[in-house]
Amino acid sequence: MVQSKASQPEEVIGSSYDQNKFELLALSENSNLSKTQETCHAETIIVGGGVIGCAIAFELASRGREVLLVEQSEIASGASCAAAGMLAADSEDFAHPLMAKAAHESRELLHKHKEQISALTGMDLGLRRNGFITPFRSYGDLSKYKDRRNTTSGVQQLWWDRSTVQRKALWLNRDTYGAYYRSLESEALPVSLTRAYARSAEMMGARILEGVQDVRLIVDKHGVQGIMTARGEVCCRHIIIAAGLQGEQLMHQVGGTLPSSPVKGEMLAVRFLTDQAGGRPDRTVYAEDVYIVPKANGEVWIGATSLPGRKDHSVSANSVQRLLGAASYWVPGIKEADFVRAWAGIRPSTPDGLPYIGKYEQIPGLYTAYGHFRNGILLSAITGRWIADMLEGKSAEEIGIEALSPDRMNRREVML
Ligand SMILES: Cc1cc2nc3c(=O)[nH]c(=O)nc-3n(C[C@H](O)[C@H](O)[C@H](O)COP(=O)(O)OP(=O)(O)OC[C@H]3O[C@@H](n4cnc5c(N)ncnc54)[C@H](O)[C@@H]3O)c2cc1C
Known part of the structure; x- marks a missing residue:
């Protein structure tokens, strides 16, 4: 089902927030x-x-x-x-060094808060440190990526060559040239x-x-x-x-x-009914053209478009097609997964x-x-x-x- 508005694209885990509890x-x-x-x-x-x-x-x-x-x-x-709920402190490219530092601190603080919140409320944030993979099609793509990137200091990452990728991520496209693996990256259910x-x-x-x-x-x-x-x-x-x-x-x-100006983003969710012979990703793929995020509620979220100036919550067939095309290149098993829903939200940007x-x-x-x-x-x-x-x-x-x-x-x- 395509949702016309960004309304809770997730099954909430644990006790939910009581709406309208107070007047x-x-x-x-x-x-x-x-x-x-x-x-x-x-x-x-x-x-x-x-x-x-x-x-x-x-x-x-x-x-x-x-x-x-x-x-x-x-x-x-x-x-x-x-949101996709990624805590991509190592993978995002921050324009300002202050933001890169803050992102790392915040990701770790969120893990501390998880303990505090869980002790207090028993609620589960779906917060997991499964690591992110940034894959490349070729040496040329890798070089361009390195040239473009601002954020290099403080980034924790390992280089996985083709055979390591094939061994560690069975579900990733077998033609992948190589990938960065960032083990501290995390994601939550927003x-x-x-x-x-x-x-x-x-x-x-x-x-x-x-x-x-x-x-x-x-x-x-x-x-x-x-x-x-x-x-x-x-x-x-x-x-x-x-x-x-x-x-x-x-x-x-x-x-x-x-x-503050709007930047619309569209996303979609799929669900793997079975593990489909190792086809379901168990780590986030943070590629240049798409991200693929396996969530704690069993869904896999795929995002996102970036449409400056747009405030509406419609989702276009073209965007769904583009996102699914890019995602199923990296994770071929997505072609066999069930489509769950699509949604849009508006990011608040500043000049x-x-x-x-x-x-x-x-x-x-x-x-x-x-x-x-x-x-x-x-x-x-x-x-x-x-x-x-x-x-x-x-x-x-x-x-x-x-x-x-x-x-x-x-x-x-x-x-x-
Ligand atoms: C498609 C998409 C994917 C994203 N993925 C990620 C991601 O992976 N990781 C990440 O870190 N971020 C991600 N983001 C960005 C993230 O969602 C936003 O940066 C974040 O949610 C902003 O939070 P906020 O509380 O400032 O705004 P909001 O969540 O918009 O909250 C503002 C609240 O203020 C309320 N409000 C407004 N005006 C009034 C008023 N006058 N009186 C009372 N209440 C008012 C609104 O109703 C709203 O509930 C994504 C965003 C999109 C759209």
């Missing part, structure tokens, strides 16, 4: 938010319940901070439910991860509210005062904009210009390719955490840690992330 109107009865007269109070409000907002809620709650997360729809209903962050945050005292429409930021000359929504007002000391692609609109409310993470200096108390483009699942854990460190008083300079500051847009004249 904003019930805030006054809540014990961990203080109430003054008619207005409720939360120390920090996070706007947006994708993987980034939920990871921040998790980190803040685990440090004992008072947090309210408001989501206009459901937890993990934006880009986070469309909806399960996002929901697990939300659920764990809640168990540590955070409030998570879904279906909260029409959020208006309230700021005055002293800075952040709170939010007004269709269902009531909450005052706070800090607001964190973690609304993915819609972060830009929220910033417009307070006169900020932090542009300089870096996310906006940090304090918005013009408005005391306002922080941004959006624009993670194609690596938001990977960078979720480190983003949570950085934001929590900043709320505790560390500066972007101390953390080493000045390059990500939202104020860079005011310093440079960046146009969309």
